[in-house]
Every structure is written in structure tokens, then in C-alpha cells.
Amino acid sequence: MTAGLRIELLGSLSVRLDGQLVEVGPLRQQALLAVLALRANRTCTPEELFDAVWGDKPPATGLKVLPPYIYRIRKALAVEGLLERTRDGYTLRVTPDAVDVNRFDAAVQAAEAQQDAGAYAEALNLFRGEPLSGLPGRYLATHRQRLVERRYKVLSDRIDLDLASGRHSAVVAELVTAVAERPLDERLAGQLMLALYASGRQADALTVYKQARDTLVDQLGVEPGPELRATHQRILRNESEARPGRDELPYQDSAFVGRDTELAAVVAALSREERTAPPIVTVDGMGGAGKTALAVRAARELADVYPDGLLYLQLHGHTPGRGALEVRAALEHLLSSIGVKPERIPRELDEQAALWRSEVAGRRVLIVLDDTPDSRLVEPLLPGAPSCGVLITSRRQLIGIDAARRVPLGVLGAEDAARLLVEIVGSERGGSHEAAQELVELCGYLPLAIRIAAARLRHRPTWTVEHLNQRLQAQDRGLDELTADGRGLVSTFAMSYEQLSPEQQRMFRYLSLLPGRDVDRYGAAALAGVEPYDAEPLLEDLLDASLLLQSAPDRFQFHDLLRQYAGKLSQQDALADREAAVGRLLEYYLQTSHRAVSLLTKLRYVDLSERDSVAGPVLTTPKEGRAWGDAEGDNVVAAVQRVADGSFDEQSWMIAAAFARYFHERNLVHQRTTLLELGLAAAERLGASVPQARVLFVKAVLERPQRGPLATLGPVRAALELLGDDDPVLRIQLLSLLGEALRLINPGEEAVAAHTAALELAQAIGNRPAAAHAMAERAITEGARGEHRQALESYRLALSMARADDDRTLQPHLLNGIAESYNELGQPLLAIEAVKESQALAAELGMRFSRTDSLCQLGAAHRQLGDFAQAIELQQQALSIGLETASVFATDEARTQLGRSHLAAGHLEQSKRYFEALLESAQEDHRRLIAARALAGLAACAEAAGALSEAAKLLDAALERLGTMTPLHAAELRRRRAALPRTA
The missing domain is CATH 3.40.50.300 (P-loop containing nucleotide triphosphate hydrolases)
Known part of the structure; x- marks a missing residue:
């Protein structure tokens, strides 16, 4: 081997030895050397070489033609041991980079690893023309085609990088030539279209597509592939589409x-x-x-x-x-x-x-x-x-x-780091090259540190880079966790911190106590113990100093490293002061979350009347209340988690009781559950009965739609036992909730007794809102017992109470109950009137949970009026909402109504499917009433189909499920059963 040998195949064959051109000989001799070079350092049998070089026109002498050619190649190259003859054949022994094809492959591999357009270009520069140009033989023709295809593949890869980096206009000319050379190459055509389009030449880009399509259709009879069509559609769409994602x-x-x-x-x-x-x-x-x-x-x-x-x-x-x-x-x-x-x-x-x-x-x-x-x-x-x-x-x-x-x-290179500094402060402030290099070195070449240092220079006109360097070198380099490669990131933060006013410094330290992701001026004011109008400019100053980030308009957050640094600094403040700051933040979250939730419901889950009010945003509508919850919900949970050690248990349980309703409204079950568990643990640590009872009540209220009535009984009875005679308003609410759970299990005397006790207690203490809710619950129970006239009267009384107290969130539910009573009494027009009023009020208040009741009762009214299609459409909407919100109650009612509507319309199979689904979801004992309702519906389907024996069996099963429940319902089922034949 010799390091001075170069065999070039990416063009016409060229051989150089120590820089001097070597004359190889005639074409067949050149072809033989090219074959050996392509298979360098591998043994080629005489048969393989003969077939590769003379396979298309073999001479009569056969393999005898090979040795003279080998001899002449050895003589032309004149390198000892370059071309060896072994027992198996011939081997050309060269260094890996002696053949330009190998150098090309290595360069492409490196370019692919780096994804560097320049490296791709260097690889392509090895081509001097058509590879293996003019050399005969099918073997070399195959390799010629392979190398041409590989060259265009690499060219396209390099152009992808050029396009990605924005060099659209620069590649247009090159692509025009390439597309002309390879009119069937769809990838090149697509790249030319993108380059033209990005250069503002949309019409030219579309022309390229037309030409490419015409060529493919004319020559191959095929349409362009999906990628090229997608590029075409993208250009067409972007020309006319203005809607951004x-x-x-x-x-x-x-x-x-x-x-x-x-x-x-x-x-x-x-x-x-x-x-x-x-x-x-x-x-x-x-x-x-x-x-x-x-x-x-x-x-x-x-x-x-x-x-x-x-x-x-x-x-x-x-x-x-x-x-x-x-x-x-x-x-x-x-x-x-x-x-x-x-x-x-x-x-x-x-x-x-x-x-x-x-x-x-x-x-x-x-x-x-x-x-x-x-x-x-x-x-x-x-x-x-x-x-x-x-x-x-x-x-x-x-x-x-x-x-x-x-x-x-990694970190920036030295020159790039200095360029970043100059880019921010300007060339006139960037100092000498040596001073700038020293500064970025002191910053550890870390972009964040450089930006902070540059911000100090930009906002301090009298400072120089040299002056800042001196200050950085003089700082304490402690806080190992805030260093970068052992360099002064911490000193950069300290330098920034020193330039703040005492008020700004205090705000910076206290913000490190923030448990959540971000903060507004009210939360910051609570932490620092200042007024919101004083907090806002302090936050803006910290933002200008690059010590805060702005996550959204009027919301601020720390970078991770800056939060750590501020936390270290806050240790200089007294522990009592830091705990007081956290307490102020929790109080802000408590009072504002209470105000936000109060806009969503008239129920008061906590009493804040004895607490000093804190400053917070003005919230006047349900939309504003939800918007505050959207912005602060995660922060509130993080704050309660932060103090789960028991340091602020009173505020923790009250926040949980007040704010869980927001997560319920937003159907954020995970956050709701987490907050309630934290609140209950805090209440238990306090050892006070009322806080525990209140959190248990809120937990039961909010979890009942998903968990069902049986799961509600435990928390409610535990809360009543804890409460005793304390807090009569809460006792009223718990008794109403107990009655509701009992009603769904068995709407018998025990449920009525609970509602009656709640109503009498509310009336005794003169609490109209509580009395209205208790009356509403009693009306629902009366309806469940089949006492519809009494239920209607109770609903009307509850509605008058709610209107007198302006409890608008209760009114839609009461109006839906009135509609249900009218439907059961055969007065659908009055039912429709009540539903319409309910829907208008619910829409105004942004209430979701009354929609299923409204749709079900509106559908029931249309069913009575003979409009079965409208009834089914409305009740199908109700079922969809019930399934989406995972509400057992809503889903049960929607399936019941759909079963009845399909039955009335003569759709027996559809009706049967809904009653079967209702029965399947109610198989547990504690929903026997629902199961009986489903079996009665299936019996009606069987009776309508003429299967009287099956109907009788189903009614027997329904009566067995009812047992001693609801005499009125049982009496109706017995009347229906008596009209059917006996079963064995």
C-alpha cells in the first residue's frame, strides 16, 4: 500500500501517485483497474474479473486475456505489493481513502451524523462528472447508475437542510438544473416547488408541478405520488388560507x-x-x-x-x-x-x-x-x-x-458567546474583544448567564465590560448547585440582584416561596405583604432585569435556576417572616377561590365572614370566576400540597372546601380529588369536628354523580356524627344529601324523614336558601315515590323561596322538576313552558349540569304530543352529555326516557336495548329502584311484541327488586301484572 496513491472514479478514471498523473492504458485496462478499485482490499477471482470487464464481449482466449492486463497495470502503477496474486485471485491493496468512492461514503456518513449542509457539499464536490465515465461493461454500468442515484440522494438531503435554514432563493438555480436532468424525480421537483414558493414565486412553483405531472403521465402513465401532491396542495391552500393554527x-x-x-x-x-x-x-x-x-x-x-x-x-x-x-x-x-x-x-x-x-x-x-x-x-x-x-x-x-x-x-463556543453579548448590548457597548471574551468566560459560556450580564450592561449606561468583569470576579462563588462547569453563574445572578432596590430585592426573595408555576400581581402582593398596585411595578422591574419571565400577559414566573438562587437568598429572612408570607398567599387563594366559586353556586361551603379581607381581582360573573380558576387552579393545589406538613391546616381545609367546586365544574376529577384529600387530612390534623364534617360534605356532594348513592352514605353519616348539634346550616345540607342518597336507594319513609328534618331545621333557624334546597330535595323524593301532585306543589314552594332569595343557580333545577311533574300528570305543554324557562336561565348562568334534565323532560313532553322523532333526538343529546360527564343520575334518566320514547314510537328493539343497558348499569342492590324501572320497561317491550309470558316474568322480577319500596310504584306494577297470564 502507499498513502500517495489516489484512484478517482467519480468522473472519468484518474490515477495519481504522489501527485503525479499516471497513464493507465486503454479502456479495458482502465475498466479492470476500476473493478479492482471498487472492490479494493477484497479478493477477486479471475472469473469475476473476466465477467465484470469482458462479460459483454468475451474474447476467444477466455481467461488467458487477464494476466497480460494485470501485468501492465502493475507496471503502470509501479508500487510494490499493490496488486497481489493469491491462490484465490487478485487483490488491490490500498488505504481506505485512496479511492474517492470510499472518501465520498465516509464524508456522507459524517454529514448525516452532523446534519450539516456544508459537510454534504464537501462530499458532493468529489464528483467531477459522470462516475466511471466511458468505461465499458455491464458491471461498471450498474455501479455508474448506483453512484448517480446516490449523488442525487445526497444532493436532495443537502437541499433539505438548505431549505430548513431558509436558503430558499440560493438553491433555486441548482434545483432547476437538477430537475431538468431528472424530470421523473419527484423529490427534486417538490424541493424546487418549495424553494420557489418560499421565495415568493408561487406561480412558478405551481408551473413546476404541472410540468412534473405532465411528464409522469406522458412517459409513465401515472399520477404524482402522495408527497408531491401534498406539496402542491399545501401551496394551493396557503395561497388562499389565512387561518393560523x-x-x-x-x-x-x-x-x-x-x-x-x-x-x-x-x-x-x-x-x-x-x-x-x-x-x-x-x-x-x-x-x-x-x-x-x-x-x-x-x-x-x-x-x-x-x-x-x-x-x-x-x-x-x-x-x-x-x-x-x-x-x-x-x-x-x-x-x-x-x-x-x-x-x-x-x-x-x-x-x-x-x-x-x-x-x-x-x-x-x-x-x-x-x-x-x-x-x-x-x-x-x-x-x-x-x-x-x-x-x-x-x-x-x-x-x-x-x-x-x-x-x-452544550455551552456556546467562545466566539458565539461573545457575539451573543454584542447582539444584546450593541457593538458600541461590547468592549474590546479580550474584555468580551473574559466576560463570557466568567459566565461559563452559558446563554442564560450571558443574557443576564448583558441586561445589566444595557440598563447601566455608565458601566463598561471591564467594570462588570471586575465585579463578577469579586463575587462569592458559593452555591455549588448554581454553577456551570465550575464557573460563575451564581455571581452573575448576584450581580443582577445587587442592582435591585431594597423593595425589588425583597419581592425577588419572597417570590421564591411561590409553590405554583406562576403568579399575578395579587399573589405577588400577598407574598411580599404589599398592595397590588405596588407589586405590579416591582414585577415589571424584575422582568426588565431578566430575573423573571412572563408566561402570559400579567403573569410572571421564575426560570428554574433563578428560583433556586432566590430561594437561597430568602434564607436571610426570618423563618417567621417566610411563614407569614406563605400564610398570606394561602389566605389570598382562600378568599379569591371562595369568591370565584360563589359565582358558580349559592351554596356556601365555608364561612369567611369573620376573616379580614385581602386584595384580589374583581370577579363579578361566572365567566370571570372560571377564568380565575383556569389561571390559578394548579397553583392553588400546589400551595396546599406545599403546606401538607400541618403548618397551615385551617387555611388548607377551607381552600379545599371552597375551591373543589371549581374543579367539579371543569370536570377536572384528578385535581378535585387531590385537593379534597389534602383538605380532609388537614381537617383531621386539627381535630375539630366542623372542618372534618364540612370537607366530608363537599366530598360527598361533588363525588356523588360519579360514585353513586351508596358511596355517598358513608361520608354523610360520618359527617353527621362528627357534627352533632354544631353548625345547623351544615347539618341541614347533610340531612338533605342523606335524604337524596336514601331516595336513590329506597325512596321510602327514611328518605322522607331526612328531608323533613332538614326542612324543619332550616325553617326553625330562618335560613331561606337552606329551606329552599331542603324543599327541593323533598319534592324530588315525592316524585320518585309517584306522588306527583305533591311533588309539583313542593317544587313550586321551593321555587318561590329561591326567587325570594335570588338563588338563581337553584331555579333551573326546580323548573326541570316542575316540568317532570307536569309530564307525569299528562300536561306536556306546561312542561315545555317550564323547560324553556329553565334552559334560558341555565344558559345565562353557564350551567352544564341542568342540561340533561331539561333535554329529558323536553323530550318527554314531545313524546306525549306524538312527536317521537324530536323526543328521541333531545333525549339522545341528554345521554351523550351524561356519558361525557360520567354522571350516573343523568345517564339513568336519559336511558329511561329513550327506552320509553322508542317504545311509544314502536321501535321495540331500540327500546329494549336502552332498558337492557339501564338494567346492566343498575345490577347492584343499592340501585334496586332503577333496576325495577328497567325490568318494567323490558316487560312493556315484551307485552307490545305479544310475548305475554315473558312480560309477566319480567314484571315479577321487577316486583321482587322493589320489595317493600315505593308502594305506589309497586301497586302500578301489580296492576299490570294482574292483566297478564300466570307463569309456571
Whole structure:
């Protein structure tokens, strides 16, 4: 072998030895050397060489022609041991880089690893023309075609990177030539279309498509493939489509320096259109390296690739003072981001993940998952549709994720770091090259530290880079967890902190006590013990100093490292002062959550009349109350979790009792359950009976639609036992709830007694709202017993009480009860009138839970009027809502009404299916009344079909389920049974 030998096959054959051109000889001799070079360092048998070189025109002498050619090649190259003859054949022994084909393969492999357009270009520059140009033989013709195809593949890969980096106009001329050379290459045609379109030449781009399609149809008789058609449709759609997809990406300033290679790699990996699975790219590196900045910049450049949405989710994998975002909360955020209403989000994690994958199928959405703690959290969040893309940032390498591309992110290079500094402060303030290099070195070349230092320079006109360097070097370099590669990240934060006023410093320290993800001026004011109008400018000052981030208008949050630093600083404040700050924040959450929930219901779950009021946002409508809950819900739960050690048990249980109703309204079951468990634990630690009873009451009220009446009895009876004679209003509420649960199990005398006790106690203490609710519950029980005239009278009395007390949230439910009574009494027109009034009031108040009752009763009225189709349509809507909200009561009523409506319309099979579903869901003993109702409905279906014996058996089963319950219902069933034949 010799290092000075070069054999070039990517063009006409050329051989150089130590830089001097070597004359190889005639074409067949050149062809023989080319074959040996293509198979360098491998033994070729004489037969293989003969077939490869002379196979198309073999001479009469056969293999005898080979040795003279071998001899002349050895003589021309004149290198000892270069061309060996062994027992098996001939071997050309050269270094791996002696043959340009090998150098090309190695260069392409390196370019693919780096995803660097420049590296691809260097590989392509090895081509000097058509590979193996002019050399004869089928063997070399095959390799010539292979190398040509490989060259165009590499060219297209390089152009993908150029397009991803925005060099659209620069590649147009090259692509025009390439498309002319390969008119059937759809990938090149698509790239030319994109380059022209991005350069503002839409008409030219569409012309390229027409020409490509005409060529394919004329020459091959086929239409363009799906990728080229998709590009064509994309250009057509974007020319006329102005509606953007959802963009959740956080704000990013214009100073983005370096990271060109990493940015191109991310964009290219997420831009490829030939995919069978969603491309996943992970960006990992140390905190403060700029992972989020890179992810956001890449996502911005990919907006055209993912026009249906750019979703952003902060997973808080390394947020001090709080755990990572739970999978349920993450899925709920993603589902909400793509327009899924809260009531459609299921309770089970697997069902949530399945709904997420189903909803994004067919959409072109990019999901950015920021600060991911581990692979397990990410897996349920991944879409299944190949049209979507996922960009993940993490401090860890997520080896459990099947990523198409992993991009490690270290610190900036020295020159890029200095450029970032100058980009922010301007060339006139950037100092000498040496001073700038010293500054970025003191910052550990970490982008976050550089930005903070630059912000100090920009806002301090009298400072110089040299002056800042001196100050940084003088700072204490402690707090090891806040260092980067052993350099002064902490000193950068300290330098920024020192320039704050005492008021700003205090706000900065106290914000580190924030348990949740972000804060508004009211929460910040509570922490720092100042007025909101004083807190707002302090927050803005910290934002300007790059010590806070703005997550949304008027909402502020820490960067992870800054939160840690502020937390260390807060240790200088007295423990009592820090605890007082947390207590003020909890009090703010308590009082504001109480005001927010009070707009959603007239029920008062806690009494705050004796507490000093704290400043908070003005909330006057249910919409505003829900908006506050949407913004602060997770923060409230985090705050109660933070003090689960027992330091603020009174506020904890009261927050839980007050705010769980919001999560119930939003159908956020996981958050509701977590908050109530924390509140109950706090109440138990206090050892006081009333707090425990109140949390148990709220728990029973809110969990009853999903868990059913039997699960309600335990908490309610436990609360009544704890309560004794204390808190008569709460006792009234518990008795009403007990009566409701008993009614659903057995609407007998025990249920009536509970409601009567609640009503008498409410009247005795003069509490009209409680009396109205107790009267309403008694009316429902009377209706369940079949006493419809008495129920109607009770509903009317309750309605007059609610109107007198302006309890508008109770009125829609009462109006629905009145409608049900009218329906049962055969007065459908009056029922419709009551339902219409209920629906109008519920819509005005934004109430969801009265909709199923309204739709069921409206359908029942239309059934009586003979409009069966309208009845079925309305009650089907009610069933859908009941299933979405997982409400047992609503689902039972909707199935009952649908069974009756289909029966009245003569749809016996459909009616039977609904009654069977009702029976299946009510098989447990504690829902015997519902089971009896279902069996009676099935008996009616059988009787209508002429199966009288089967109807009789079903009625016998219904009477057995009823037992001693509801004499009126039992009497009606016995009357029906008596008209049927006896059974064996």
C-alpha cells in the first residue's frame, strides 16, 4: 500500500501517485483497474474479473486475456505489493481513502451524523462528472447508475437542510438544473416547488408541478405520488388560507446567536415528509444551555410544516419546590389546546391518552415538551399520527424515547458567546474583544448567564465590560448547585440582584416561596405583604432585569435556576417572616377561590365572614370566576400540597372546601380529588369536628354523580356524627344529601324523614336558601315515590323561596322538576313552558349540569304530543352529555326516557336495548329502584311484541327488586301484572 496513491472514479478514471498523473492504458485496462478499485482490499477471482470487464464481449482466449492486463497495470502503477496474486485471485491493496468512492461514503456518513449542509457539499464536490465515465461493461454500468442515484440522494438531503435554514432563493438555480436532468424525480421537483414558493414565486412553483405531472403521465402513465401532491396542495391552500393554527410558543427575543448546526438538525429532522411515524427530536443539555430557546426558534421555523398548531407544554422536570407535571394534567392541557371541551375528557389515564391520539390524528401539529424529567412521562403524550411532530427538551438523555434525532446542547463556543453579548448590548457597548471574551468566560459560556450580564450592561449606561468583569470576579462563588462547569453563574445572578432596590430585592426573595408555576400581581402582593398596585411595578422591574419571565400577559414566573438562587437568598429572612408570607398567599387563594366559586353556586361551603379581607381581582360573573380558576387552579393545589406538613391546616381545609367546586365544574376529577384529600387530612390534623364534617360534605356532594348513592352514605353519616348539634346550616345540607342518597336507594319513609328534618331545621333557624334546597330535595323524593301532585306543589314552594332569595343557580333545577311533574300528570305543554324557562336561565348562568334534565323532560313532553322523532333526538343529546360527564343520575334518566320514547314510537328493539343497558348499569342492590324501572320497561317491550309470558316474568322480577319500596310504584306494577297470564 502507499498513502500517495489516489484512484478517482467519480468522473472519468484518474490515477495519481504522489501527485503525479499516471497513464493507465486503454479502456479495458482502465475498466479492470476500476473493478479492482471498487472492490479494493477484497479478493477477486479471475472469473469475476473476466465477467465484470469482458462479460459483454468475451474474447476467444477466455481467461488467458487477464494476466497480460494485470501485468501492465502493475507496471503502470509501479508500487510494490499493490496488486497481489493469491491462490484465490487478485487483490488491490490500498488505504481506505485512496479511492474517492470510499472518501465520498465516509464524508456522507459524517454529514448525516452532523446534519450539516456544508459537510454534504464537501462530499458532493468529489464528483467531477459522470462516475466511471466511458468505461465499458455491464458491471461498471450498474455501479455508474448506483453512484448517480446516490449523488442525487445526497444532493436532495443537502437541499433539505438548505431549505430548513431558509436558503430558499440560493438553491433555486441548482434545483432547476437538477430537475431538468431528472424530470421523473419527484423529490427534486417538490424541493424546487418549495424553494420557489418560499421565495415568493408561487406561480412558478405551481408551473413546476404541472410540468412534473405532465411528464409522469406522458412517459409513465401515472399520477404524482402522495408527497408531491401534498406539496402542491399545501401551496394551493396557503395561497388562499389565512387561518393560523394555535400557537402556544412562549415569547423569544431576537438575540439568538450560534446553534446553527443544532437548529438545522432539529428543523431538518422534523421537516421530512416521508414518514410512517411522527418524528421525535430530543434536545438535551445542562440547565441554562438554551434548550428552550432552541426549541422555540426551531418551532417557529416549522410553522409552515405544522400549520394546525404549535403546542407548548412546560413539564417542570427540574422546577425547584414542585414536582413534575402529572401525566393527567399534561394530557388535559394538550386536549384543551386542541379544542376538546373539559366535559369530554375521560377520567382514566389510558382513555385520556387514547382520546389525545385520536383527536390529533390527521392534524399537522408540532408538540414542544419542555423540561421533561424522564421518558415515562412523555410516552402517554406522544401522538400516533405521522403528520405530527414532537420536540422534547430535557436535562437528561431520554434513552427510553425512540427519537429520530437526538441533539445534545452544550455551552456556546467562545466566539458565539461573545457575539451573543454584542447582539444584546450593541457593538458600541461590547468592549474590546479580550474584555468580551473574559466576560463570557466568567459566565461559563452559558446563554442564560450571558443574557443576564448583558441586561445589566444595557440598563447601566455608565458601566463598561471591564467594570462588570471586575465585579463578577469579586463575587462569592458559593452555591455549588448554581454553577456551570465550575464557573460563575451564581455571581452573575448576584450581580443582577445587587442592582435591585431594597423593595425589588425583597419581592425577588419572597417570590421564591411561590409553590405554583406562576403568579399575578395579587399573589405577588400577598407574598411580599404589599398592595397590588405596588407589586405590579416591582414585577415589571424584575422582568426588565431578566430575573423573571412572563408566561402570559400579567403573569410572571421564575426560570428554574433563578428560583433556586432566590430561594437561597430568602434564607436571610426570618423563618417567621417566610411563614407569614406563605400564610398570606394561602389566605389570598382562600378568599379569591371562595369568591370565584360563589359565582358558580349559592351554596356556601365555608364561612369567611369573620376573616379580614385581602386584595384580589374583581370577579363579578361566572365567566370571570372560571377564568380565575383556569389561571390559578394548579397553583392553588400546589400551595396546599406545599403546606401538607400541618403548618397551615385551617387555611388548607377551607381552600379545599371552597375551591373543589371549581374543579367539579371543569370536570377536572384528578385535581378535585387531590385537593379534597389534602383538605380532609388537614381537617383531621386539627381535630375539630366542623372542618372534618364540612370537607366530608363537599366530598360527598361533588363525588356523588360519579360514585353513586351508596358511596355517598358513608361520608354523610360520618359527617353527621362528627357534627352533632354544631353548625345547623351544615347539618341541614347533610340531612338533605342523606335524604337524596336514601331516595336513590329506597325512596321510602327514611328518605322522607331526612328531608323533613332538614326542612324543619332550616325553617326553625330562618335560613331561606337552606329551606329552599331542603324543599327541593323533598319534592324530588315525592316524585320518585309517584306522588306527583305533591311533588309539583313542593317544587313550586321551593321555587318561590329561591326567587325570594335570588338563588338563581337553584331555579333551573326546580323548573326541570316542575316540568317532570307536569309530564307525569299528562300536561306536556306546561312542561315545555317550564323547560324553556329553565334552559334560558341555565344558559345565562353557564350551567352544564341542568342540561340533561331539561333535554329529558323536553323530550318527554314531545313524546306525549306524538312527536317521537324530536323526543328521541333531545333525549339522545341528554345521554351523550351524561356519558361525557360520567354522571350516573343523568345517564339513568336519559336511558329511561329513550327506552320509553322508542317504545311509544314502536321501535321495540331500540327500546329494549336502552332498558337492557339501564338494567346492566343498575345490577347492584343499592340501585334496586332503577333496576325495577328497567325490568318494567323490558316487560312493556315484551307485552307490545305479544310475548305475554315473558312480560309477566319480567314484571315479577321487577316486583321482587322493589320489595317493600315505593308502594305506589309497586301497586302500578301489580296492576299490570294482574292483566297478564300466570307463569309456571
